[in-house]
Amino acid sequence: MLFTLPSLALIGSLLLLPIGQTVYHSFTTWDGITTRWVGASTYSHLFNRPEFTQVLENNALLVLAIPVAILFPLSVAFLINSKIPGWRFFRSVFFLPTAVSWVVIGFIAVRFFADDGILQHLLRGVGLGSLHPNMLSHERTALVAVMITFVWSMFGTNLIIFLAGMSTIDQELYDAAKVDGAGSFTVMLKITIPLLRRFIQFTFIVTLITAFTALFSLIFVMTRGGPGYGTTTLEFFIYEQGFSTGDFGLASTAGVILFIAVAAVSLLQVRLLRTED
Amino acid sequence: MSTSATAERLRQMSWRHVGSRVATYLVLALITMVMLYPFYYMSFNGFRSLDQYYAGHGFSLTSWRNLFKTLPVARQLLNSTIITLSAIALILVASTTAGYAFAVLRYRFSRLVFLVVIAAMMVPIQSIIAPEFVNLANIGFINHRYGAILVYAALGAPFATFLMTVYFRRIPEDVIEAALIDGVGYGGVFLKIMLPLALPAMFAIAVLQFIQVWDDLLVGLLFLQSPDVRPITVGLATIPSQHLLDVPQLMAGSVISALPAIVVYLIFQRSLISGLTMGISK
Numbered sequence: 001m002l003f004t005l006p007s008l009a010l011i012g013s014l015l016l017l018p019i020g021q022t023v024y025h026s027f028t029t030w031d032g033i034t035t036r037w038v039g040a041s042t043y044s045h046l047f048n049r050p051e052f053t054q055v056l057e058n059n060a061l062l063v064l065a066i067p068v069a070i071l072f073p074l075s076v077a078f079l080i081n082s083k084i085p086g087w088r089f090f091r092s093v094f095f096l097p098t099a100v101s102w103v104v105i106g107f108i109a110v111r112f113f114a115d116d117g118i119l120q121h122l123l124r125g126v127g128l129g130s131l132h133p134n135m136l137s138h139e140r141t142a143l144v145a146v147m148i149t150f151v152w153s154m155f156g157t158n159l160i161i162f163l164a165g166m167s168t169i170d171q172e173l174y175d176a177a178k179v180d181g182a183g184s185f186t187v188m189l190k191i192t193i194p195l196l197r198r199f200i201q202f203t204f205i206v207t208l209i210t211a212f213t214a215l216f217s218l219i220f221v222m223t224r225g226g227p228g229y230g231t232t233t234l235e236f237f238i239y240e241q242g243f244s245t246g247d248f249g250l251a252s253t254a255g256v257i258l259f260i261a262v263a264a265v266s267l268l269q270v271r272l273l274r275t276e277d
Numbered sequence: 278m279s280t281s282a283t284a285e286r287l288r289q290m291s292w293r294h295v296g297s298r299v300a301t302y303l304v305l306a307l308i309t310m311v312m313l314y315p316f317y318y319m320s321f322n323g324f325r326s327l328d329q330y331y332a333g334h335g336f337s338l339t340s341w342r343n344l345f346k347t348l349p350v351a352r353q354l355l356n357s358t359i360i361t362l363s364a365i366a367l368i369l370v371a372s373t374t375a376g377y378a379f380a381v382l383r384y385r386f387s388r389l390v391f392l393v394v395i396a397a398m399m400v401p402i403q404s405i406i407a408p409e410f411v412n413l414a415n416i417g418f419i420n421h422r423y424g425a426i427l428v429y430a431a432l433g434a435p436f437a438t439f440l441m442t443v444y445f446r447r448i449p450e451d452v453i454e455a456a457l458i459d460g461v462g463y464g465g466v467f468l469k470i471m472l473p474l475a476l477p478a479m480f481a482i483a484v485l486q487f488i489q490v491w492d493d494l495l496v497g498l499l500f501l502q503s504p505d506v507r508p509i510t511v512g513l514a515t516i517p518s519q520h521l522l523d524v525p526q527l528m529a530g531s532v533i534s535a536l537p538a539i540v541v542y543l544i545f546q547r548s549l550i551s552g553l554t555m556g557i558s559k
Contacts, residue, residue: 014431101492
């Protein structure tokens, strides 16, 4: 019992106590000092705000980036896993962005997508200068720019997980398939992907939770949630309500919704793991 | 006749083989460029003055000098180091002790407590940010490094505890029983047997947390408000807005803030990979 004390003290006082407070304060108006009990109507107020609909929509759109963030590294993992000479080098290079803060990545991404930025120069270089995309200055395209940057950043992490998964597959299975005359595409479809199912589910959940709870730095540096509410996701909305507007009550209400979303996704993961045992 | 046909087929196959190899390397080379371009971009432009940046050639240290005038760089690097290492130390203490208790001691209700710790993994920092801020402000922990250290430690502890529990469970029971018969006691078993065996897992947790804490923005942004207590990543993200158009200065700042985490990554890549994948492979 004594051995669990440090862990419990940290987690209890700094995670569990505040999540309880968040739930309580989600039913109140709260500016950090005075609290007034309102009841469940705080939730209907939140959902009636037009900008909150857009916030939820932004989160829904983020989900669309997840298949891309999985399929890209998955297909590259197939290329590297054939153990071609130099695969270790490629693995190290592709994994490198994992070490870099989204603050730094965000600053460079701004230069990439900005007006007169790298993307426009690249397009001009290949004769597509007339496209002239100015992605950060429109609501929808700004969100797409954030999503592209997010996919770029997750590439290495997901690649590593798939490579780890592939290394657990018995080489004999591949040899047997080859003897049976199966082409490499058939092998991928019939052997590798089914055996990787657990790893694909895992990256799906991790990427989804990352998209919902860890894009703050990227959004803060790239767009500050704008233009308008174009890139304000739920987590950024909580920050803005709490620390720009000073409405801690509303921040708590939105905080409960984010918590429910994350918990639902995590429980799904537990469920999936359990059905396989 | 048939042998020459076979030879012909073999030749075609090996050409196809070479062809697919070349295609593979072309794809990998392209991705390498896409992945490395930001590093190239920030390293080159960080060593240009604003004029040289617009001209696209020439190198100087002007932007580095400007950066050191804009931000207390040395001070913020020190803050980052202190905060990151202290958080890692707390996480290691909490996760090894709790992991040992859950995996080996297994007291009454320990299974329930374990589930509570696991459940804490689902709490996103944004959800608790308002009460966390008020609580820490009430005890005077805002704008002091130890406030941020505690928050980072709490955020890292659940996953680390989970990993340590899984790791300790793999250690065969007879090793522990033999030591108990020798009379070292449960505390001795922990210090003399379990901790040395757990070094690789502790290392993986440390590297994972180093990158997580060093690279974070939100906690430092809210709980540390004056530039002289802020870590470098937060300092860079909140650089006064008149410098935001000074791209070479931003890139110099990006280089200096990213470099320590990149170095840790390059040295301890293997530990990081095992930390990321330990959770899935059971």
